[in-house]
Amino acid sequence: MRDTPDVIPPRPGFTQREVRTIVLGLTLALFLSSLDQTIVATALSSIAGDLGGWDLMPWVVSAYLIASTVTTPIYGRLSDLYGRRPVLLVSVTVFVVGAVLSALAPTMLALIAARVVQGLGGGGLRAIALAVVGDILPPRERGKVQGYLSATFATANIIGPVLGGLFVEYLSWHWIFWVNLPLGAAAFAATYFQLRRLPLPGKRPKIDWLGAALIVLSCTPMLLGITFVQRAGSWLAPEALLCFGLGLAFLVALILQERVASQPMLPLHLFANRIFTAAICITALASMVMMALVILVPLHYQLVGGLSAKDAGLRMIAMTLGNVIGSFLAGQAVSATGRYRFLSLLGSSVAVGMCLVIAWLGLGHSLVQDSVVTLLLGLSFGCQFSPITITIQNALEPRDGGIGIACMMFFRLMGGAFGVAFLSSLLLGALPAGATGAAAEPAFAMVFEAAAVVAGLSLLAGLALKEIPLRGRD
Structure with missing residues (x-):
């Protein structure tokens, strides 16, 4: 026991x-x-x-x-x-x-x-x-x-x-x-x-130091592998494959250790909670899209739209502003209604739609069109990320509150890293050397269509998210 x-x-x-x-x-x-x-x-x-x-x-x-x-x-x-x-x-x-x-x-x-x-x-x-x-x-x-x-x-x-x-x-x-x-x-x-x-735990803890070491040993090679993928533009780079292999080996060791540890550093019972698992999938997939678009949208402005780096950066303000507004409004909506699932579905649906709009119409042709599309993208990300924290905390026991939120942040960061590597390597593989303007547009269209698919997976995860009443002071 x-x-x-x-x-x-x-x-x-x-x-x-x-x-x-x-x-x-x-x-x-x-x-x-x-x-x-x-x-x-x-x-x-x-x-x-x-x-x-x-x-x-x-x-x-x-x-x-x-x-x-x-x-x-x-x-x-x-x-x-x-x-x-x-x-x-x-x-x-x-x-x-x-x-x-x-x-x-x-x-x-x-x-x-x-x-x-x-x-x-x-x-x-x-x-x-x-x-x-x-x-x-x-x-x-x-x-x-x-x-x-x-x-x-x-x-x-x-x-x-x-x-x-x-x-x-x-x-x-x-x-x-x-x-x-x-x-x-x-x-x-x-x-x-x-x-x-703030209250302190009343029992002297037993620290699972082996579990902590295995977390570091499994995640570090994975992130190094992503770095090698981004540099080589290929998932088959030898250095990347070696890192991913090491990461998976240590991941297996981590799971075996956490199954027997008395107070595991990464409690596996969290993932038996369907709400927690669905929320983690939503935040990881949404982060894949958002972090990749933060890199690829300015690149699209420059290579396809012919904008300068300065102008491309200025047009990114709309997406960032939308994220701020979306996060704020989503938080207000959760407090007012006590519901969170509809925000995830709304956010992921809008993200799918806007990625497809960019794929079909492109960016850099009209300031008004660019501002509206990227503003809506930012709003969609705010609607997805802000309520997830509350969703996870409401679904878990208070004693698991810290590790639950930490897992959310961890998978958000890992999702973002994989998203940038995946969509960037997809672009590099399809983009002809030195291509700009109309010649580069089909490659970018394919990348944004792929981003729409990832956002669609986030929508499916949102459909699997069960909504339970938010606890009040009582």
Whole structure:
């Protein structure tokens, strides 16, 4: 008979003022993690010019992405066993230390190592911040807050590249890391003072360190394999196949370990919950489409529509704005109606339709058409992502709240990575060398049709999602 950690005690009553203060701190933590993924991209050439090592430049981004992704489920489980507050404080501290090391890095290799440290902290910021909402509010009242937090991701996507460009032009690339210090200090202070009343598990946990190691060993080769696929433009690249083989082998070992562990790092019983499994499929498939389109839509603007990089970036604002608005409105709708399934179906249906519109009509021909189509795409993503957090928290036991949200974030990140690799390799395989304008349009049409198929699978997962009443304070 397995031991299980004591169920987290009932949430203490928080006043509206306390909730607002806590949410502000959580928003800072989420913004800290999300901003880092976008602010670095615009400074890469400046960093490589200063430190050298142009061939290592992509690893400045990949190192953070891999480290933060593979540690996300580990942080979520540790927060269930030790409590949200101490684990979130550790995450913020590690993240800020990594930012300082990055700012002071004398070589490209030192910077990549520092980015790994920063990613080890970033993995906890996202998962635990979302899980804390489940500790302070019942599911029926979380919609508005989750909408705000989901909008934070999209806002960071808008501000990040702009800030990165400004820092590089007027200060130096070092400031893209120094800016994390005041933000990190504010997030640490808010966490330290405002989360002291959160309940702690009453039983001394038994940490499944072997399970944690196997999570890292199974996920890291998978993400490295995706990186090799993107570079080679083929899923049959020898390095990618080797990485995927290693990842699958360690995944089998992970499943065997978690079946016998007394307090598994990744509880397999979560996947026996049909609502949880359907929600994970929805978020992974939707992320595949969204992250791939964030890369491919600007490329379509430039290669087919003939727009400059600047104009292509400006036209992406509509999609990002739609994501922010969609997340906010979806959160309001969940709180008002107590229902979430219709939002997933609506979002995935609109995503299918807009992908097909782009495939048939193209982009870059009309500003009005581009704005409407990409705005609707952004709205569809907001409708899919925002309610999923509440769906998962409502379907799971309180003791599994942290690992449940961490799994959601993990599969969202993995789905996004696979989506970019899948659709990018599809484009590279069909796009004639040097093709632009009308010559490139059929290749892009095929890619957007494939994106519509993936969005259609998300719609099917939404049809399988069972809706149960959202719990209130009673």
